[in-house]
Amino acid sequence: MLRAYVVAFLIFLYAPIALLPVFAFNSGTVIAFPLDGFTLDWFAALRTNSELHSALLNSLTVAGTTSVLSVLLGLMAARANIRYTFPGKAAAMGLVMIPLVLPEIIVATSLLVVVVQFFGWSLSLVTVVAAHVLICTPFAIAILNASFQSLDPALEEAAIDLGETRSSTFRLVTLPLIMPGIIAALLICFTISLDEFIIAFFLTGSDTTLPVYIWSLLRFPNQLPVIMALGTILVIVSILILTLAEWNRRRGIARMGGKDSGGFL
Numbered sequence: 667m668l669r670a671y672v673v674a675f676l677i678f679l680y681a682p683i684a685l686l687p688v689f690a691f692n693s694g695t696v697i698a699f700p701l702d703g704f705t706l707d708w709f710a711a712l713r714t715n716s717e718l719h720s721a722l723l724n725s726l727t728v729a730g731t732t733s734v735l736s737v738l739l740g741l742m743a744a745r746a747n748i749r750y751t752f753p754g755k756a757a758a759m760g761l762v763m764i765p766l767v768l769p770e771i772i773v774a775t776s777l778l779v780v781v782v783q784f785f786g787w788s789l790s791l792v793t794v795v796a797a798h799v800l801i802c803t804p805f806a807i808a809i810l811n812a813s814f815q816s817l818d819p820a821l822e823e824a825a826i827d828l829g830e831t832r833s834s835t836f837r838l839v840t841l842p843l844i845m846p847g848i849i850a851a852l853l854i855c856f857t858i859s860l861d862e863f864i865i866a867f868f869l870t871g872s873d874t875t876l877p878v879y880i881w882s883l884l885r886f887p888n889q890l891p892v893i894m895a896l897g898t899i900l901v902i903v904s905i906l907i908l909t910l911a912e913w914n915r916r917r918g919i920a921r922m923g924g925k926d927s928g929g930f931l
Contacts, residue, residue, distance in 0.1 A: 689701075691705060712895060712896060712899075717879065725876035728859055729859040733851075739806070744807050749819070762803065763807065765800055765801045774797070791870070793870075794865070794866050798858075847914070853911035857904055
């Protein structure tokens with residue numbers, strides 16, 4: 667029964683995703699069976715859509731900036747969490763990790779009130795980046811915690827005993843050893859920011875991101891096949907990025923002789 671439940675759950679979870687390429691290559695504009703025929707026209711339409719290109723560029727800019735800032739903050743927090751003991755550490759780390767469990771609609775609404783009414787800022791890609799850093803940093807911390815836990819502190823102590831400063835030890839010894847974890851965190855944060863919709867929908871201004879642009883296309887039924895084609899590409903890219911991130915994470919743990927915990931979190 668457990669095996670049957672797992673199979674049924676996976677089918678329910680992944681069947682809609684598996685249908686994306688089916689209708690993306692269908693020549694008909696109606697998303698239904700039977701299929702009309704095979705075509706590549708919907709993928710070709712993506713190449714000539716200037717609004718799509720602008721939204722994609724915005725999303726790549728937001729995701730790239732978010733991933734770098736999130737990993738920098740996550741790197742400092744993870745090192746403090748694993749290497750140091752200080753009053754209130756557990757409470758501080760708990761507060762930092764809260765965005766992992768908060769509903770995004772609550773986070774988005776709260777940030778909208780804070781940004782517009784409290785600070786008086788205008789909505790733009792900058793506000794989207796700030797919000798994405800808030801939700802991506804806990805993921806970076808979770809990945810980098812595992813990297814620091816797998817790093818033997820004796821290696822850093824030996825470097826200091828041999829005359830290196832703490833800063834040079836971190837730059838020459840620690841960073842190279844945890845680099846696979848850093849790359850994995852960058853890729854995960856990039857993927858989360860690229861695919862995030864709810865917060866971007868609330869906080870974006872006139873420059874929309876790709877998920878928000880896709881949402882706007884849903885009002886036009888004749889554009890559904892184009893969305894299917896775009897969704898197929900995004901799913902493939904996301905799978906490749908996540909696979910590369912997991913491979914980097916495992917490679918880093920294996921290099922440091924640590925034990926794999928079985929996943930990012």
